[in-house]
Amino acid sequence: MGKKITVVGGGLAGTEAAWQLAQRGFAVRLYEMRPVRHTPAHVTDRLAELVCSNSMGSALPDRALGMLKNEMLALGSFVIRMAFKHALPAGQALAVGREEFAEEITDVISSHPQIELVREEVTAIPGGPTILATGPLTSDALTRSVQSLTGPYLYFYDAIAPIVTAESIDTSIAFRRNRWDKTGSAGAAEGDYFNCPLNQAEYEAFVAALLAAPKIELSDADTELERYFEGCMPIEELARRGKNTLAFGPMRPVGLRDPRTEQRPYAVVQLRQDNVAGALYNLVGFQTNVKWGAQAEILRLIPGLRNAEFVRLGQMHRNTFINSPTLLRATFQFKERDDLFFAGQITGTEGYVGSAMGGLLAGINMARLLANKPLMQMPRASMSGALIHYITHAAPDNFQPMKANMGLLPALPKRIRNKQQRYMAYADKAKQDLDSYLTHMEFAPVT
Ligand SMILES: Cc1cc2nc3c(=O)[nH]c(=O)nc-3n(C[C@H](O)[C@H](O)[C@H](O)COP(=O)(O)OP(=O)(O)OC[C@H]3O[C@@H](n4cnc5c(N)ncnc54)[C@H](O)[C@@H]3O)c2cc1C
Missing domain, CATH: 3.50.50.60 (FAD/NAD(P)-binding domain)
Known part of the structure; x- marks a missing residue:
């Protein structure tokens, strides 16, 4: 034919x-x-x-x-x-x-x-x-x-960030706001991002858990990928560079106040809407190659994500x-x-x-x-x-x-x-x- x-x-x-x-x-x-x-x-x-x-x-x-x-x-x-x-x-x-x-x-x-x-x-x-x-x-x-x-x-x-369902975010802790109180993209006063605030003790516990976590092994052929990390660095690599590197990087709190205290948190994990329906949110800048079981456990240390349901975990591969x-x-x-x-x-x-x-x-x-x-x-x-x-x-x-x-x-x-x-x-x-x-x-x- x-x-x-x-x-x-x-x-x-x-x-x-x-x-x-x-x-x-x-x-x-x-x-x-x-x-x-x-x-x-x-x-x-x-x-x-x-x-x-x-x-x-x-x-x-x-x-x-x-x-x-x-x-x-x-x-x-x-x-x-x-x-x-x-x-x-x-x-x-x-x-x-x-x-x-x-x-x-x-x-x-x-x-x-x-x-x-x-x-x-x-x-x-x-x-x-x-x-x-x-x-x-x-x-x-x-x-x-x-x-x-x-x-x-x-x-x-090389590395992708985890995604959670919106309904599994604890909104009694996570708050919706854009940095510097900028209005949301659809003109919504509440902002586009969910922000999970961490105090210093919570941040340090999170970093310690991340540093101790097992990583997914790369095959020999893929270890060359580690060269490409600069633009898309996994959070565990950032944590390894210094204990406050994350707090100055993807977890920086600048421009954000926790509405419960009106104070700037020590660190923040931001979640950005991932699908049109607003049912899914990704963890901004949270590319990671930590093994999946340990990864879910560590991410659930973040206040607001204790009961997070992950539809995708972070991973790294070609x-x-x-x-x-x-x-x-x-x-x-x-x-x-x-x-x-x-x-x-x-x-x-x-x-x-x-x-x-x-x-x-x-x-x-x-x-x-x-x-x-x-x-x-x-x-x-x-x-x-x-x-x-x-x-x-x-x-x-x-x-x-x-x-x-x-x-x-x-x-x-x-x-x-x-x-x-x-x-x-x-x-x-x-x-x-x-x-x-x-x-x-x-x-x-x-x-
Ligand atoms: C390391 C890794 C682990 C994964 N683990 C899972 C998992 O556990 N569960 C899951 O659901 N998904 C997993 N995925 C994602 C995805 O589901 C699989 O990659 C899946 O096999 C994709 O199906 P595919 O048909 O698109 O590609 P593949 O199944 O990879 O098929 C593509 C084929 O094309 C061939 N090919 C490539 N280039 C050429 C070329 N130029 N000429 C001729 N042939 C070529 C390849 O040899 C291969 O056989 C994983 C992906 C990767 C990379």
């Missing part, structure tokens, strides 16, 4: 996209550079290798990743079907036998009559119908080629991603070229399931483009639609990868206080909207 479609990257997104196209009768050439060229994180030559944890998160239908997986199954996801096939006992989460999972995906893809698997590094963006799914560890040569297309809009972050809000359509097409799709973590959809979701939709939409059918745009109230909306509409200046989470969903018409009931209502709404959308689009999944 027509000319071959190129898919670059045999990870979670690339294998999903290739399979979707092949099952619809299209001929696909899938490039995977391993084992000819390695990445700093993959350790095998298998396709769809899970680089770190073997968990694909919650399987519950009213949790973000559970919703996302169910939506993907409704669309006929190959990767999620394989993950459930190779599930391990893990309570309410989907843990995957990583070797069997990757082995079977490799077998299916490499023996598919419609797929030609080429073990070669692609060094420039190919012409013709192309899906680029090379992930956060895209090779250097291809990164340069992507950059020539995206201009300055390609990011290479992470190449494009500025999707300026470059991508909600169909995963590059704005400037109809037959070029980006998919997976390179678009800023963080995590295994979110990455596979991008491959699923890019594959389906490439098939629809070539068949002259209208392209799919997931409903805004579905988890996939909410995540795609985020990556295509977030503020471009501060854009960073995001994983599926309930805070991305549009508010329900009626406020439901009980969290369990609220999540269930979100999940019901998502399912209803998706079902009617798939009927409207006359969508039939391939099996």
Whole structure:
């Protein structure tokens, strides 16, 4: 059926996209550079290798990743079907036998009559119908080629800051104010930032805990990243430079008074709104590479964050991603070229399931483009639609990868206080909207 479609990257997104196209009768050439060229994180030559944890998160239908997986199954996801096939006992989460999972995906893809698997590094963006799914560890040569297309809009972050849900911030301690009492961006008198005030003893206890905390080990290839720290320094590195470095840096209190005392605190942790709905806040300047268990514990020492619910913890690794809000359509097409799709973590959809979701939709939409059918745009109230909306509409200046989470969903018409009931209502709404959308689009999944 027509000319071959190129898919670059045999990870979670690339294998999903290739399979979707092949099952619809299209001929696909899938490039995977391993084992000819390695990445700093993959350790095998298998396709769809899970680089770190073997968990694909919650399987519950009213949790973000559970919703996302169910939506993907409704669309006929190959990767999620394989993950459930190779599930391990893990309570309410989907843990995957990583070797069997990757082995079977490799077998299916490499023996598919419609797929030609080429073990070669692609060094420039190919012409013709192309899906680029090379992930956060895209090779250097291809990164340069992507950059020539995206201009300055390609990011290479070493360290990222944690994000908490707004409802888990203790507002009896954290106060809303901008520095120097400047009015908020929407003219709101209360200011844009939440500020968590620390007295000297609290600050010193926080710094001591940070200095004692274990760091995530970097692979040898990634230790070179430590050279890039100056512009994006992790808080533990700042703490190591001197006991007050943080108090003069990201935790500086200048221009802020605690409304309870009208005094300037000794130090302050600022939180900035992270999503359009105001449901998520990130800790400003709090990039960190402290191990995740210890990290959550230490961050909860901050007054106002004792019960913080983290939707993302800080981490540091090579992470190449494009500025999707300026470059991508909600169909995963590059704005400037109809037959070029980006998919997976390179678009800023963080995590295994979110990455596979991008491959699923890019594959389906490439098939629809070539068949002259209208392209799919997931409903805004579905988890996939909410995540795609985020990556295509977030503020471009501060854009960073995001994983599926309930805070991305549009508010329900009626406020439901009980969290369990609220999540269930979100999940019901998502399912209803998706079902009617798939009927409207006359969508039939391939099996
Ligand atoms: C170190 C690290 C740990 C992570 N841990 C987790 C975790 O525990 N849980 C989680 O949910 N997410 C995690 N992620 C985030 C993300 O979910 C994974 O990176 C996920 O694998 C992304 O899927 P992908 O398909 O976009 O990219 P990948 O799965 O990385 O697939 C991209 C593929 O493209 C290939 N490739 C790259 N460049 C080229 C080229 N020029 N030519 C040909 N092939 C190329 C690569 O070899 C790779 O196989 C982690 C990311 C990193 C970097």
